[in-house]
Amino acid sequence: MSGALFITDPLPGLQADVDASIGLMVATQSLGLDVWTCEPEELAFSDGRVRARARRIRLRPRVAGDDHRWIVDPTWFEELGTAVVDVASFGVVHLRIDPPVDARYLHTTYLLDHAGTRVINHPEGIRALHEKLIALRFPELCPATYVGTRPHALRSFVAEVGTAVVKPVDGFAGNGVWLVHDDPGATALLESATYGGRRQVIAQQYLPAVAQGNKRLFLLDGELVGAVVRRPGADDFRIGPPVAPAEIDADDRAIVAALGPELRKHGLAIAGVDVIDGRLIEVNVTCPGGMHKTDALLGTRLSHTIVSHLFEGALV
Numbered sequence: 001m002s003g004a005l006f007i008t009d010p011l012p013g014l015q016a017d018v019d020a021s022i023g024l025m026v027a028t029q030s031l032g033l034d035v036w037t038c039e040p041e042e043l044a045f046s047d048g049r050v051r052a053r054a055r056r057i058r059l060r061p062r063v064a065g066d067d068h069r070w071i072v073d074p075t076w077f078e079e080l081g082t083a084v085v086d087v088a089s090f091g092v093v094h095l096r097i098d099p100p101v102d103a104r105y106l107h108t109t110y111l112l113d114h115a116g117t118r119v120i121n122h123p124e125g126i127r128a129l130h131e132k133l134i135a136l137r138f139p140e141l142c143p144a145t146y147v148g149t150r151p152h153a154l155r156s157f158v159a160e161v162g163t164a165v166v167k168p169v170d171g172f173a174g175n176g177v178w179l180v181h182d183d184p185g186a187t188a189l190l191e192s193a194t195y196g197g198r199r200q201v202i203a204q205q206y207l208p209a210v211a212q213g214n215k216r217l218f219l220l221d222g223e224l225v226g227a228v229v230r231r232p233g234a235d236d237f238r239i240g241p242p243v244a245p246a247e248i249d250a251d252d253r254a255i256v257a258a259l260g261p262e263l264r265k266h267g268l269a270i271a272g273v274d275v276i277d278g279r280l281i282e283v284n285v286t287c288p289g290g291m292h293k294t295d296a297l298l299g300t301r302l303s304h305t306i307v308s309h310l311f312e313g314a315l316v
Contacts, residue, residue: 003034004307005054005090007108009097010039016076017062017069018241021096023292023303026059031307035059036085040097040108043087050087050114056080068241068293088116092310095119099286100170101126120310121285122267129266132169132202134283138258141280144205149197151190158186163206165237166193170200172286179206179237209277214239215246216290217273218302220309222260224248226302228294239274242294251278259283270306 008014008021016022025035038054045051057077062070087093093115097105109123135142146157147169158164159182166189167177178193180186180203193201213229227246230239246252252275263271263285272284291302 003036003090004028004092004094005036005038005052005085005087006094006096007040007043007052007112008037011037011057011077016072017065018293018296020289020292020303021094021287022059022076023295024094024096024307025057026062026292027301027303027307029059030304031311033091033311036090040104043108043111045111045114048114050111050116052085052087053082054085055082064296064299068243068297070292070296086116087112090117093117093119095121095123095126096287099131099172101130101286102170105286118310119267120269121271121288122269125263125266125268126286129262129268129283129285130169131283131285132167132171134259134262134285135280137262138255138280141255141258142204143207143276143279143281146203147200149194149200151187151194151197154190154194154201154203155187157203158182158190161205164203165206166190166201166203168193168199168201177238204281207276207279210237210239213243213246213276214281215252215275216242216294217246217248217252217256217275218288218291218294219256219259219263219271219273220306221269222256222264224252224256225305226291226294226300227252228290228298230290242290242297245298249278251275255280269310 028035036054036056038052042053059077060073062072065071112119112123144161158180163181166180180189213231216228218226228242229244229246230242233240268285270288272288272290274281295302
């Protein structure tokens with residue numbers, strides 16, 4: 001069987017005008033390859049093989065809009081049929097369910113350890129390198145950082161750095177992110193962020209240069225293939241959608257040089273690296289995104305570049 005299998009959350013819930021998984025599907029189809037999809041619950045192991053109850057789909061045409069969004073039909077795909085398929089029969093399997101890496105996600109990775117074909121990103125790599133904590137392997141590249149549960153220890157860290165961005169270790173998509181200043185409200189915020197000392201959070205020194213932008217570096221098998229600038233909104237300190245191409249500087253290249261070997265070692269083929277003012281913030285590997293938005297905004301072909309490379313160099 002030719003083509004790719006995409007393991008995703010339910011298709012109707014995906015944002016068809018921006019979702020990176022859909023961009024990879026579109027690119028796969030443009031190469032003349034079949035696109036199959038299933039949800040994690042549709043995977044099973046029997047007779048020594050991982051199988052999936054999957055559906056083959058055809059994506060309808062789309063055109064770039066005026067910003068980072070694509071113009072798509074309300075019904076953006078057609079279902080061509082369903083079948084129980086051997087996962088090993090696909091050239092590439094994309095693991096594209098949203099974080100956090102919870103029990104559902106972990107159980108899916110354990111099944112895919114036996115896929116018999118290349119899984120992007122590699123299940124072992126996702127388990128080995130937590131995307132919020134990868135940066136801790138490279139402290140010289142990061143802003144001042146504290147990870148823990150104790151509100152009073154976190155309060156001391158905030159006093160030391162002045163202002164910190166605090167987020168749950170298992171968070172994603174900007175959920176549960178706090179901007180904590182060295183003021184009388186800090187302790188209450190940190191108690192809330194940690195659920196009273198019961199949840200691990202990562203706190204990083206706030207970098208005012210974020211106002212000029214956060215760079216998302218797109219890495220493919222550890223090599224830089226594109227970059228875009230994202231900025232906070234006028235009324236929200238959290239990062240928004242892409243707004244402009246990013247200029248690559250020496251700090252960016254140093255970060256890529258440090259991360260590349262580690263990503264390749266663990267089979268993390270697609271990664272989205274977040275950089276502020278030359279400092280490494282986090283490395284998105286569970287379901288890295290932003291490519292489809294960037295392609296719409298800048299006219300790039302990141303999704304096509306990724307898919308073409310994966311099929312040319314697919315490894316079991």
